[in-house]
Amino acid sequence: MRYPFPVGKSDFIQGDEAIARAAILAGCRFYAGYPITPASEIFEAMALYMPLVDGVSIQMEDEIASIAAIIGASWAGAKAMTATSGPGFSLMQENLGYAVMTETPIVVVDVQRGGPSTGQPTLPAQGDIMQSIWGTHGDHMLIVLSPSTVQEAFDFTIRAFNLAEKYRTPVVLLTDAEIAHMRERVYIPNPDEIEIINRKLPANEEEAKLPFGDPHGDGVPPMPIFGKGYRTYVTGLTHDERGRPKTVDAEIHERLIRRIFRKILDHKDEIISYEKFMLEDAEIAIISTGIVSRSAVRAVRILRERGVKAGLLKLNTIWPFDFEMVEELAEQVRKIYVPEMNLGQLYHLVKEGANGKAEVELISKIGGEVHTPMEIVERVVG
């Protein structure tokens, strides 16, 4: 098939553009969105590319409708995505919960900017970490990925689609204005170099009758998409394995919600991705995610040059969170520093993980600039 951008070679592009191209290569054929800084370039690239690959790109009346449209598209069989920033992401929370409850594979990109409210539309921040995990109401589980480079924005977008399809779940790609607008060299692979995972479809009539059951024992039911004669009923109400509303049965509610947790937590070793840098003999650990990790790597090198045994744990997946791994690290090191572009969000997860085994210190920075390496170094060496 013909692609509207070069494949099998490197290009020098923005993070937003990389996300759009990755989505197309991952098989996304439905995009719905609403203009918002700093995510609009994702939409504009999709608007340019989608018709050329016989896909849909449509501008909806707001972000509520955008996420609704992609959920509808997913049930009609498409891989679907929307992208937004803080204010729009807040509007999406209701239907993000609907996607969790109905186990609909979708990818939602949140390009973080300074908040709350309209805040700093053009500047990066990491203030949506907690919103991406806990923004919707009720007990819920989903997956949040966080890239730190334009190449990772590309790679993690493909991974986001694969995880969404594999686990029938919404996946949030949490990036920021810095990565969105920064241009870097990115390798755009040939389609045959990319591993693509597609959702399980019912193998037979029996499976099709259990759109919210667990016929394979892995917690992930095959998805009987619309128009195939399955006559699937999908509801945001608590439902049984067949999809029938059962709103006052505690046992059915618990079975459903616990399975939605289990299907992700039972596979968290596969879902959670991270990188360790100079941690083997480290006495000081830095834990970071997203754009700040780039300064953190440099900070570790500077600290090592100064004789401080520092190392970095860079989180590529921020939810589910590997509390056990952080506890093990806390047993090894004296102190953990958490540089992040907010007043403390990842910090709380790390602190819970460290479980008192090491001191955890937050290095906050807000206002729209990424920490410099020296700002991290100076905090560590006092």
Place this chain on the structure above:
Amino acid sequence: MMYLKSAYEIRDKYLRKDMLPTIFCPGCGIGSVLQFTLRAIDDLGLNQDEIVWVSGIGCSSRVPGFVNFDGLHTTHGRALAFATGIKLTNPNLKIIAFMGDGDSAAIGGNHLIHAIRRNLDVTVILINNFTYGMTGGQVAPTTLKGLRGTTAPYGQFENPFDIAQLAVSAGANYVARWTVFNYLQGINSIKKALSKEGFTLVEFLSPCPISFGRRNRMKTAPELIRWYQKITVPLAKAKKMSEEELEGKIVIGEFVDRDRPGLVREYKEYIKRAKKMMGWEQ
């Protein structure tokens, strides 16, 4: 003769037995409108497996759960936004949106307007009972001035929306309004609506004796239907009436029937244009 099939035949053919009984109260009009819709589908001989029912939240939004079709019971007011994704992904699917007045005109008002503006290929069956029935009888954007609801216990002080006229103005291809008492016209309108491309809407004034009627001195469905007879005016007659005479009246009939291109057709043309502009195709 057209309507020879008994209600039992229609029920057995189209309803999910394991979902019955419905949640509807005695005297509720939703069951009647559901029957009209199923009879229209049956008369047209439409393929049950190529129809998706979508809905939001409310009594009428529970309908997709009772029918044996693909169905998406979504969040409050958002059904048409979900429908946009389904229809553009698989244009072969016919979409029926079953909505209430609060769902479509209040929380979903913006989605309604924009779905109509786009001429999204969907048939909306709109149950207008002037109230929020499921939550216990609060006033809605359709509640006529002076009528009571739990959130305006001394009588509605706001102006009501005329959903059908709104749909005409926003550009729908087909719009009609009836009461549940006008069953023949109702079925015919749904058949027309289902046969057309683009946005089509059939609104029904539908009795809610429990949440609405009781608070407005009309405790039973027959009382509400008699009231409908009093307040409704057929379109032909309304055309000869003055604005003063039409005060507090609701016009029923077929308001528009036109053939503007639907969203699916427009998008297919857009794809062709894109490929031509990029030199991918001649």
